[in-house]
Amino acid sequence: AGWDQRSPYLGRVFHFGDRVLTVNGRPCSKAAAALTEIQASGDEVVFVVVRTPLASEVNISRQSTSELLGVVLRKSTVTNIIPNSAASRCNLSLQAQSLTGKLVPWVVTEINCTPVNLFCKEKDDVMQQLLAAGFLVTLLLHPKDFVKALKKKLKSVSRYKRFSPTCGQVAESPPPVRVQLRKTKKTLGLQLTGGADSQWQTMFIEAVDDDGIASNDDYLAAGMELVGVDGKSLIGLPHKEAIDLIWECFASHRDVLELIVQSPKTL
Numbered sequence: 001a002g003w004d005q006r007s008p009y010l011g012r013v014f015h016f017g018d019r020v021l022t023v024n025g026r027p028c029s030k031a032a033a034a035l036t037e038i039q040a041s042g043d044e045v046v047f048v049v050v051r052t053p054l055a056s057e058v059n060i061s062r063q064s065t066s067e068l069l070g071v072v073l074r075k076s077t078v079t080n081i082i083p084n085s086a087a088s089r090c091n092l093s094l095q096a097q098s099l100t101g102k103l104v105p106w107v108v109t110e111i112n113c114t115p116v117n118l119f120c121k122e123k124d125d126v127m128q129q130l131l132a133a134g135f136l137v138t139l140l141l142h143p144k145d146f147v148k149a150l151k152k153k154l155k156s157v158s159r160y161k162r163f164s165p166t167c168g169q170v171a172e173s174p175p176p177v178r179v180q181l182r183k184t185k186k187t188l189g190l191q192l193t194g195g196a197d198s199q200w201q202t203m204f205i206e207a208v209d210d211d212g213i214a215s216n217d218d219y220l221a222a223g224m225e226l227v228g229v230d231g232k233s234l235i236g237l238p239h240k241e242a243i244d245l246i247w248e249c250f251a252s253h254r255d256v257l258e259l260i261v262q263s264p265k266t267l
Contacts, residue, residue, distance in 0.1 A: 001016065001150040001151070002016070002154050002163030002164055003163055004162055004163060005164070005165060011115065012201055015052050015109075015115070016052075016109045016115055016118075016140075017052040017054055017055050017142050018050065018051060018052055019050040019053050020034055020048075020049050021050060022046075022048040023037040023038060023041075023046070023047055024037055024046050025046065031153075052142075054099075054142055055109070055140050055141060055142050056096065056106070056140075056142075058087075058092050058141060059136065059137070059233040059235070060087050060090055060136070060137040060138075061137075061228070061231050061232075061233065062136075063086075067085075067086055068086065069085060069086055069130065069131065069137065070082040070086050070087035070088055071092075071130065071139070073108065073126055073127045075120060076107050076108045076109070076116055076120070076147075077105050077106070077107050077144060078092075078108065079094075080094070092106075096141070096142075096144070098145045098146070099143070099145065099146060102145075104143050104144045104145050105144045106141040106142070107141065107144050107147040108130070108139055108140070108141055109140050109141065110139070111126075111129055111130055111137065111138070111139060111140075113201050114129070115164075116165065117166065118164060119151070119161060119164055136176070136227050136228045136233040136260060138236050176227060176228075176260050176262040177219065177261055177262070178258055178259070178260055179217050179220060179261060180256050180257070180258050180259075181214060181216060181217060181258075181259065182213065182216070182256055183250070183254075183255055183256065184213060184216070185211065185213045187212040188212045188213060188246070188247075188250050188257070189208060189209040189210070189211055189212010189213060189215050190207075190208060190209070190214045190220070191205070191207040191208075191209065192204065192206060192239075192242075192246075193206045193239075194239065195239030195240075195241075195242050196236050196238050196239075196242075202225055202227070202234075203225065203226040203227075203234050203237075203242050204224065204225055204226065205225075205226055207222050208221065213257070220259075220261065223263075224261045224263060225261065225263070226246075226260075227260050227261065228259070228260035229246050229249045229259055230249040230252075230254070232245060232249070234246075
C-alpha cells in the first residue's frame with residue numbers, strides 16, 4: 001500500500017498493488033504475519049512478490065508534444081478518454097473489473113514508473129504529473145475499489161502520509177527529442193545501462209561509440225535517458241527486454257531508426 005518516502009530504495013523495489021507471497025520464505029496471507037516476520041529479521045529481509053497482479057499497464061505514444069494525450073482525470077481517477085487522441089489508439093477501457101465482479105473506474109497509480117500520491121486533495125495534481133510525462137507515457141492502473149480498500153488500510157497507520165509521494169511532485173525536464181539515425185553502418189554504437197530491473201528503473205546512454213550510426217548525430221550524449229525506439233516505449237522494461245527491442249528495431253528493414261531521448265530529470 002505504501003513505503004516510507006525517506007527510504008527511496010524501497011520505491012525502486014516495490015510498487016503499489018504488489019502481492020506479497022512470502023517473507024523470508026514464510027507464507028504471509030495477512031499483513032500482521034508479514035510484519036511479525038519483518039520485525040524478527042536481521043540485516044536482510046527476503047520478499048517474494050507477484051508484481052501488481054490486479055493492474056493494467058498502458059503505453060501511450062504521442063507523435064508530438066502538441067498532440068492531445070487524451071486522458072481526463074479527476075484527481076487520480078480516469079473519467080474520460082477523448083476520441084481521436086493518443087490515448088484513444090490504446091483501446092483503453094474506462095472501466096475495470098473489480099474484485100467483486102462489478103465494473104469500476106480505473107485509478108492511475110504510476111506514471112512512467114513514478115508513483116502518484118493517492119491522497120492528493122487538489123484535483124489537478126496528478127493531471128499535471130501526467131502532462132509533464134513527455135512523448136511516451138506508461139500508466140499503471142488499478143481498479144478503484146481496490147485502491148480505496150488499500151488507502152483505507154493505510155490511513156489506519158500513524159503518520160500515513162509519510163508513506164505516499166509528495167503531492168504535486170512533478171519532474172522538470174526538457175521535452176523529449178526524436179533523433180532519426182540513417183542505418184549507414186552495421187552497428188548502433190550506443191553503450192546502454194539501466195532498465196526497470198536496475199536501481200535507476202530506466203535506460204540510460206552510458207557512451208556513444210565512434211563506429212556506430214549514433215555518432216552521426218551530435219545531439220546524442222552520455223547521461224541521456226532512452227525512453228523509446230521506433231515509437232515503442234522502453235519505459236518499464238527490464239534491461240534485457242529493452243536491449244532486445246532496440247536490436248529488433250535496428251535489424252528491421254527500415255532505413256531509419258528513430259530514438260526518443262530525454263535529458264536527466266531533476267526535481
